[in-house]
Amino acid sequence: MRTVNLRMLGLDSKVCPNITVDGKYIKGNKNKFESYEATFETEKDEVEIVITRFLELNGKLWWLYALISFIISVFGLFEPRYDKKNIVIDCKFKLKLKDTNEVKIKFNTMSKEGNAVExxxxxxxxxxxxxxxxxxxxxxxxxxxxxxxxxxWVIIIVLAVYFIINKVGK
Amino acid sequence: MQKSYITSNGKIEFNAFITRLGKILFNISIVSWLLCLSGILSFVATAAIFIIGFCLIVVSFGTIFIAIPNFGSVFLTSASISTQISAFFLENIFIFIPIALILPIFSMVCLVIDKQNKHTSRIIALSILIAIEILMLIGLIVGVIK
Structure with a gap:
């Protein structure tokens, strides 16, 4: 059994990546040095590590969740904004394993183009x-x-004004 | 064409939605708590109007009286309306406080179950909010707050 230690640096709440090893999601924990660590074990000689970033608007049911959020948040008044930049990570690499495997993944600052990690x-x-x-x-x-x-919003405002005028008129 | 490895995992999507819901409920909780507070402490709303009015006078170097000649009376009318609003909230306080108490609890549940991100500051704020609202409810039941 081979153990792989992944150390992720330069992460912030905006990046929030999803990491899979051979298709399996792995969970990282924050250490005292403000970086994230994840450990996994495998019998294989080589693993495929994929790093992605999930956007709320990329989901299958994005329209349904957006609609529910809009209604619950009093027509979007109390709703947190969706990510405007829509930057995603497309990172995939194959790693040949030894007995001890230490991998440091440094995340670059999010930008519209360029390398995602070092x-x-x-x-x-x-x-x-x-x-x-x-x-x-x-x-x-x-x-x-x-x-x-x-x-x-325009429809809501027009309706509100219409009802107010009607009420005041009576 | 850009090749993407993104897996639209339903669990991740639902988790993101629950987090969003938690944040929405957090925002509404703060507002509903302020509304309850303005009902109990009617002077808070009136004082807020006076502070805003005073700031407008200072910022405009008094020129606001030239732009709006009846600024003083507008100011006093707003204060009296705020008293009426406060009276409305105070009359229905036993409806508003439980609502204001349920919202942060739901919000907290949504934020706690988020495995991807920690929402420590929001959870602390919600805990304080819940504690204050429980105290307000007890105060109303006992009769300390009238």
Whole structure:
């Protein structure tokens, strides 16, 4: 059984990545040095590590959750904003394992393009993909959501004014 | 075409929604608590109006009286409306306080079950809010607050 220790640096609440090892999600814990650590065990000689960033607007039921949120938050008044930048991480690399495996993953500052992470390890590895990019689909959904909200707000304001005028008139 | 490895995992999506719900309820909790407080402490709303009015006079170097000649009377009318609003909340305080108490509890549950992010500051704020609201409710039941 081989143990792999992953150390993730430069993470903040905005980045919040999802890490999978051979398709299995792994959970990181914050250590006293403000970095995150995750450990996993495997019998394999090589593992595939994938780092992604989930956007709320990338989900299958994004429209349903957005609608429920809009209603509960009193027509968006108390709603936290959706991520406007829609930057996602596309990072995938293969790692050849030894008896002891220490991998340091440094996250770069989020940007519209460029390398997402820097990997430091004594193991042999091959990067398949490593970049930050703007998710165009999520960006379109964000625009659709904003326009829908604007239309709804106009309708709500018109209706409110109509009812107030009617009430005052009586 | 950009190749993406993103897995739209239903669990992650639902978790993000629950967190969003927790944040919405947190925001509403703060406002509902302020409304309850303005009902009990009617002078809070009136004082807030006076402070805002005073700031407007200072910031505009008194020119606000030129722009709005009846600024003084507008000011006093707003204060009297705030007293009426306070009276409304005070009359229905036994409806508003339980609502204001349930919201932060739901919000806290939503934020605590989020495994991806920690919401320590929000949870602490909610705990304080719940404690204050329980004290307010006890005060009303016992009759300390009238």
């Amino acid at each position: 990997i430091e390890t004594e193991n042999e590895y091959s990067i398949i993909e490593n970049k930050y990019y703007v998710d165009k689909k999520a960006k379109t959904k964000w625009t659709i959501l904003l326009l829908t909200k604007l239309v709804l």
